[in-house]
Structure formats: C-alpha cells, structure tokens
Amino acid sequence: MAEMPVLHSRRSLTLRFDIPISKTHEFWNALKEGRFVTTKCSKCGNVSFPPQADCPKCMKNEFVWVNVGPEATLLTFTQVQVAPASFTSNDSYIIAIGEFPGSLKVLAWLEGVEPKKVKPGMKLRVEARASKEGNPYYVFLPN
Amino acid sequence: MSRVAIVGVGHSKFGRRTDVNIAELAFESIKQAVDDAGVDKKDIKNVFLGSAGTWNEESLPAVIVNEYAGLDSVGTMRVEAACASGSAALKSAYNSIVCGEGDVALAVGVEKMSEVDTPTSVELIGRAGSYMWEFENYGMTFPAYYALYAVAHMNKYGTTEEDMARVSVKAHHYGAMNSNAQFQKEITLENALNSQVISWPLKLYDACPLTDGSASVILASEEVAKKLTDTPVWVKGIGYSSDSANLSRRSDYVGLEAAAQAAKRAYSAAKLTPQDIDVATVHDCFTIAELMAYEDLGFCKKGEGAKMIREGQTELGGRIPVNLDGGLKAKGHPIGATGVSMAVEITRQLRGEAGRRQAPIKKGMGLIHNVGGTGHYAYVTILSRN
Numbered sequence: 291m292a293e294m295p296v297l298h299s300r301r302s303l304t305l306r307f308d309i310p311i312s313k314t315h316e317f318w319n320a321l322k323e324g325r326f327v328t329t330k331c332s333k334c335g336n337v338s339f340p341p342q343a344d345c346p347k348c349m350k351n352e353f354v355w356v357n358v359g360p361e362a363t364l365l366t367f368t369q370v371q372v373a374p375a376s377f378t379s380n381d382s383y384i385i386a387i388g389e390f391p392g393s394l395k396v397l398a399w400l401e402g403v404e405p406k407k408v409k410p411g412m413k414l415r416v417e418a419r420a421s422k423e424g425n426p427y428y429v430f431l432p433n
Numbered sequence: 434m435s436r437v438a439i440v441g442v443g444h445s446k447f448g449r450r451t452d453v454n455i456a457e458l459a460f461e462s463i464k465q466a467v468d469d470a471g472v473d474k475k476d477i478k479n480v481f482l483g484s485a486g487t488w489n490e491e492s493l494p495a496v497i498v499n500e501y502a503g504l505d506s507v508g509t510m511r512v513e514a515a516c517a518s519g520s521a522a523l524k525s526a527y528n529s530i531v532c533g534e535g536d537v538a539l540a541v542g543v544e545k546m547s548e549v550d551t552p553t554s555v556e557l558i559g560r561a562g563s564y565m566w567e568f569e570n571y572g573m574t575f576p577a578y579y580a581l582y583a584v585a586h587m588n589k590y591g592t593t594e595e596d597m598a599r600v601s602v603k604a605h606h607y608g609a610m611n612s613n614a615q616f617q618k619e620i621t622l623e624n625a626l627n628s629q630v631i632s633w634p635l636k637l638y639d640a641c642p643l644t645d646g647s648a649s650v651i652l653a654s655e656e657v658a659k660k661l662t663d664t665p666v667w668v669k670g671i672g673y674s675s676d677s678a679n680l681s682r683r684s685d686y687v688g689l690e691a692a693a694q695a696a697k698r699a700y701s702a703a704k705l706t707p708q709d710i711d712v713a714t715v716h717d718c719f720t721i722a723e724l725m726a727y728e729d730l731g732f733c734k735k736g737e738g739a740k741m742i743r744e745g746q747t748e749l750g751g752r753i754p755v756n757l758d759g760g761l762k763a764k765g766h767p768i769g770a771t772g773v774s775m776a777v778e779i780t781r782q783l784r785g786e787a788g789r790r791q792a793p794i795k796k797g798m799g800l801i802h803n804v805g806g807t808g809h810y811a812y813v814t815i816l817s818r819n
C-alpha cells in the first residue's frame with residue numbers, strides 16, 4: 291500500500307516510573323554486597339523468586355531472607371539480536387533461565403561465554419553487577 | 434443454559450494500514466458484521482472491544498469506536514487479555530447474552546500498531562512480561578520469550594529449526610489464498626531458514642509481523658439467532674486459564690500450561706474431545722507456538738508437534754487442518770483483533786464459505802486457540818454448526 295498522509299503528532303510522551311522496592315529493599319542491598327538472596331515464608335517455608343514480602347502460598351507476611359545457590363543448571367537460553375528501543379545501544383545479549391537447588395528458577399543475562407558454547411545443562415553461578423547509574427542487578431556466569 | 438450463536442462476522446484487511454485511524458479501522462469490520470448479521474445496529478445492546486492498546490493515540494478505544502460507529506448508549510468496556518483480548522471480548526459478549534443483558538452483542542477486536550516506530554513497538558511488547566524482573570535489566574522481547582521455549586523444546590524433543598520453518602511455509606501458503614492477509618506470498622523452506630536471526634533460534638520468518646487490523650462478530654441469543662439466520666454458528670464451549678507473568682515461576686518451557694488448562698476446560702464445557710474437531714486456528718505468534726499448540730490442545734502427544742507438521746497432518750487434506758487463514762504469521766497479528774479474527778475464520782469455515790481454503794467439515798466443530806502474552810492468558814473457544 292502506498293504511504294498515506296498522516297498527522298505527525300506534535301505531542302510526545304516520555305514515561306519513567308519510580309518503582310516501589312521498600313518491601314524487597316534487602317534484596318537490592320544484599321546484591322550491592324555481592325549476596326544473592328530471596329524470601330522464605332516463616333510460616334509455611336515456601337521460598338519465592340522473585341522475592342516477595344507476602345507469601346503467595348499461605349498469604350502470611352512473615353519471612354526471612356535466605357541465600358540462593360550457589361550453583362544453577364541452565365534450563366534454556368536465547369541470544370537477542372533485535373533489541374527493544376531502550377536496549378538498542380547494547381550489543382546482542384544472551385538471556386538464560388537457570389534452576390537452583392529446590393527448583394528455584396531465575397532469569398538473567400548470561401555473560402562470559404561464547405553464544406555457540408551455551409548448552410542446556412551447563413552449570414552457572416550468579417554474580418552481582420551495577421548499572422552505570424548505580425542500580426544493582428545480577429547476571430549468570432559459567433561455573 | 435441458554436445457547437448463544439455467532440450470527441454475523443466482519444474482517445478488515447490486515448497490514449500496515451496508515452490510511453485509517455483506530456475508529457475507521459474498527460468500523461470496517463463492524464459494518465461488515467452488521468450487514469452480515471442483518472441486524473439493526475440499534476438492537477446491539479452491548480459492545481466489548483478487545484484491544485491491548487498503547488500503540489496509538491487513543492487511550493479509551495471502546496468509546497472512540499462506538500462513537501464513530503454510532504453505537505449510542507451501549508453497555509461497553511475495553512477488554513484486555515494481551516494477545517487474547519479478542520477472545521476475552523468474545524467471551525464477555527457471550528456472557529452478556531447468557532446473563533440476559535440483551536439479545537444481541539458485538540465483540541470487536543482492533544489494534545493499530547503502525548503509528549509508532551518498530552523499536553518502540555518491540556519495547557511495548559517486550560515490557561508485557563514481568564517488567565521489574567525481566568525487562569528493566571534484561572531487555573526481554575517477545576521473540577526472546579518464545580525462543581526460550583523453542584530451545585527447551587528442541588533440547589527435550591529434538592524439534593529442529595527446519596520443523597519451525599515448515600510452520601512458516603504452511604502459513605504463507607494459506608495466507609496467499611486469503612485476500613485479508615498481510616502477506617499473500619508463498620515462501621520456501623530456504624527463505625525461512627535463511628532469514629535474519631532475531632532471537633536465536635527464532636528468525637524473522639518464525640515471527641508474526643506488527644499489524645493493523647480489526648475483526649468483529651455479532652452474537653445473539655438462540656431465539657434471535659434463529660430469526661436472523663439459517664446458518665448460526667453456536668458457541669459450544671469456552672475454556673480459559675492463566676499462568677505466571679514471570680517465566681521463572683513456570684514449571685517448564687516445553688508447553689503452555691495455561692493453554693493446556695484452557696483446552697481441557699473448553700473440551701469439558703463442549704463435551705467433546707480433540708478428535709471431534711474438524712478445523713482449528715491456533716496462536717502461531719511464533720512458529721514454535723504452533724507446534725506447542727498442537728500438543729497443548731491434544732491434537733498429538735506431548736513432544737510430537739514437529740511430527741505433525743512434518744507429516745502434513747495440519748494441512749488441508751491432513752488429519753486436522755490448522756490456520757487455513759494464514760495464521761498470525763502470514764495473516765498478521767493485530768494484538769486485540771486476533772481472537773476475533775480467529776472466530777471470523779472458524780465461523781466462515783463452519784458455514785462452508787472459505788472457498789479455496791475450505792476444510793472438510795464432518796462433525797461441524799471448529800476450535801480457536803488464542804494465547805495472551807507468553808502463555809500469561811489462554812482462551813480456547815469451540816464453535817459448532819449444530
């Protein structure tokens with residue numbers, strides 16, 4: 291179809307969210323210290339990832355922080371070649387889902403390995419990172 | 434429980450529709466559906482608009498569309514179930530009639546995706562997972578989500594990139610016979626396998642396009658349906674379910690649990706089995722999704738999706754023809770319109786109006802499998818000629 295006349299809107303909209311993290315603040319603080327933790331319900335013992343203050347199993351809100359890991363097994367992965375607008379300045383990246391003991395699964399970038407050498411079943415460890423703005427996050431590395 | 438039928442269908446041309454705004458686009462299918470049903474639009478009591486939204490300038494598309502089409506004072510809402518918004522709208526319309534809120538209801542699905550640039554569109558869709566844990570730091574995209582499933586399926590069942598490419602070849606084959614399809618061109622296995630990698634192992638030809646489009650169905654109570662038409666298509670059963678937003682909370686990556694649950698509930702509601710289905714549309718947003726759909730719907734055993742496509746079991750002449758309209762891959766995938774578009778296709782198939790793409794209708798049953806997100810939502814709707 292030939293291009294049709296359009297009104298190129300004069301109004302643009304930028305959205306940036308202030309995401310509340312008060313209930314899981316310890317997760318991000320621990321990450322800054324290099325520890326990877328999550329929530330365990332004090333009542334029913336259910337371990338959640340992502341961490342959450344309210345237990346999705348028994349709905350109680352008493353919990354303790356527990357260490358995750360140390361070693362995960364890679365379940366599946368992909369290499370993103372066409373990135374979203376806010377990631378187009380990044381090189382292509384590998385996304386992996388790793389499973390820790392107790393069936394706890396985590397999705398993160400996988401770094402430090404050639405894409406062609408990534409295989410389901412390989413062993414992974416998690417490592418803390420900080421964005422250039424100082425926001426903590428975590429990645430997988432081959433273990 | 435009272436019976437409800439589809440009595441009118443309409444479908445816009447799908448594609449890059451820079452010639453119309455969202456209301457004009459929706460109107461195209463609404464007008465066709467009203468004419469097809471032979472109803473007075475004043476008799477439409479309620480309108481359910483399926484649209485995931487955010488790609489275009491209008492925040493409240495239901496009222497914008499109703500105003501443009503002169504659907505005054507109707508009970509209305511926008512219905513959101515991501516890529517299954519259309520099926521959710523159909524279900525809402527069905528419910529309104531069962532609940533006695535009116536004898537005639539309209540389900541319209543519409544999406545206008547081409548008003549923003551492609552990277553922005555990729556971003557809007559990529560954010561539709563679990564934003565905080567999957568997008569903020571990791572830039573997930575929809576191809577990436579389905580690629581995680583593809584790799585797991587390949588690893589567990591030996592499904593290959595070529596198997597996935599076959600789904601694309603089939604989609605384009607039937608898309609070439611559908612005048613409403615975005616892509617009406619045959620492709621070869623080599624075209625598909627050699628196309629650009631977007632999120633390994635998925636390539637451009639494994640992925641549905643960004644699409645503008647609308648589709649409409651008019652539903653009526655049994656009493657009104659029988660007055661309006663000799664070929665009512667009955668809503669026989671609807672099943673719907675959901676799963677976690679965060680992929681890390683799913684039990685595995687080789688099928689969509691929400692879709693398997695929805696299918697089970699739909700078969701149960703319709704008192705049917707997979708063997709009773711003559712023709713189906715499945716949610717092939719990515720080629721791997723079609724192979725998993727065969728399995729989740731019970732068309733084959735778990736892990737045998739690739740075998741079905743290799744053996745041509747889902748082509749015309751095969752055991753159960755699937756996506757004879759070209760599917761999301763070739764027909765296009767205007768998010769909120771897709772579920773309604775599938776209902777239009779199955780209605781036409783059951784009425785025997787699909788022309789060169791007509792499936793043999795033996796038991797009179799057609800199935801719609803519509804997934805929202807990466808299995809966040811799933812709707813399975815069974816339609817019947819009887």
